[in-house]
Amino acid sequence: xxxxxxxxxxxxxxxxxxxxxxxxxxxxxxxxxxxxxxxxxxxxxxxxxxxxxxxxxxxxxxxxxxxxxxxxxxxxxxxxxxxxxxxxxxxxxxxxxxxxxxxxxxxxxxxxxxx
Amino acid sequence: xxxxxxxxxxxxxxxxxxxxxxxxxxxxxxxxxxxxxxxxxxxxxxxxxxxxxxxxxxxxxxxxxxxxxxxxxxxxxxxxxxxxxxxxxxxxxxxxxxxxxxxxxxxxxxxxx
Numbered sequence: 038x039x040x041x042x043x044x045x046x047x048x049x050x051x052x053x054x055x056x057x058x059x060x061x062x063x064x065x066x067x068x069x070x071x072x073x074x075x076x077x078x079x080x081x082x083x084x085x086x087x088x089x090x091x092x093x094x095x096x097x098x099x100x101x102x103x104x105x106x107x108x109x110x111x112x113x114x115x116x117x118x119x120x121x122x123x124x125x126x127x128x129x130x131x132x133x134x135x136x137x138x139x140x141x142x143x144x145x146x147x148x149x150x151x152x
Numbered sequence: 153x154x155x156x157x158x159x160x161x162x163x164x165x166x167x168x169x170x171x172x173x174x175x176x177x178x179x180x181x182x183x184x185x186x187x188x189x190x191x192x193x194x195x196x197x198x199x200x201x202x203x204x205x206x207x208x209x210x211x212x213x214x215x216x217x218x219x220x221x222x223x224x225x226x227x228x229x230x231x232x233x234x235x236x237x238x239x240x241x242x243x244x245x246x247x248x249x250x251x252x253x254x255x256x257x258x259x260x261x262x263x264x265x
Contacts (some may be wrong), residue, residue, distance in 0.1 A: 056200050059154070079256040080195065081160065093246060128194060139210060140197040141251035 039063070040145035043129050048135070049150045055117040056146045062131030069112050069131075070141065071104060075125035083127075086112060087134060098123075119151045154179065156243050158256030166264050171228045173259035178263035182244065184224045186215060187251065190237040198226075231263045 042061045050056050063070045071083040071136070084094035086111035097104070101120070106112040116123055126148050130141040157176045158183040165171050175184065187195040199208055201217035201224060214227045215261045228235055238260045241255040 068250060072253075072255075079257045080242075082245075082252055082254065085165075085250060085252050092250075093252060130195075130251060137198060138184075138202075139251075140200070141253070143194040143196070145194050 041129055041131050041142050042089075042139060043127075043144035045147055046145060047148045049152060050119055052121055052151055053118045056119055056149060058114045058116075058127050058149070060114070060129030060144060061111045062129070063142055064140075065133065066131035067134035068132040068141075069111070070130045070144075071112070071114055072128040072130065073108065073125050074146075075122075077131075080128065083114075086100050114147070119149075121151050124149055124151045143149065148150075153252050153260055154243070154245055156241060156254055156256040158241055158259055160259055161257065162262070163258045164264065165231050165263045167233060168214050168230050170232050171235070173241075174224050174225045175241060175263075177222050177255050180221050180225075182221075184217060184234075185242045185244075186224075186226055187242060187255075188237050188241045189240065189258075193237070195240060226260075233260070233263050233265050236261060236263050 045059040048056050067088050069086040072080050074080045085092045086106045087108050105116045126146045128143050128146045130143045132139045132141045159174050165170040185200045189195045200217050204221050205219045206217040212229045216225045221230040240258045241256040246252045
């Protein structure tokens with residue numbers, strides 16, 4: 038079974054440009070999360086989807102970040118316009134939806150560098 | 153607040169030595185999870201602890217959850233070079249059976265052969 042896949046694996050863009058990150062969760066996983074790790078610091082929650090609905094986007098830094106999950110399958114995270122402080126590794130994770138605990142499976146991440 | 157403090161930030165050991173990382177919260181936790189991230193890799197779930205005073209073992213790894221459910225530890229016996237990486241504890245937030253997590257600051261483990 039394929040794991041969570043993210044692409045691109047790396048992206049280097051100039052300040053002011055736009056970048057779109059994509060995440061394909063494990064098939065059948067209704068929960069999809071975006072996290073970010075900046076400069077070797079802790080991993081921070083950005084937002085949570087259940088199917089196509091945003092359940093919690095409290096971690097989104099500002100309105101330059103837009104996440105979508107049309108159709109409840111893959112998700113995109115767009116940064117527009119990118120700023121230097123947006124550099125970091127963006128992780129996507131997914132898990133099945135249910136009443137009990139299920140572990141989250143993380144993708145390999147997208148390393149974003151804004152120059 | 154909801155932050156989770158983790159110590160030490162960095163630990164360098166000789167292969168064969170033991171290693172422990174500690175996670176502390178100012179509030180009672182419903183459960184705590186541990187993840188490992190290899191250099192250049194992604195977080196991989198290790199375990200979840202739920203019960204007060206719980207102790208779980210995975211081969212050379214021993215996980216403990218404090219009696220008050222405010223702290224946790226991960227102990228590795230006789231480290232190997234494959235143990236290299238950053239170990240994170242993480243607490244859930246927001247209620248419900250989700251994986252919305254607040255991660256600790258992580259402990260980077262370096263193992264010298």
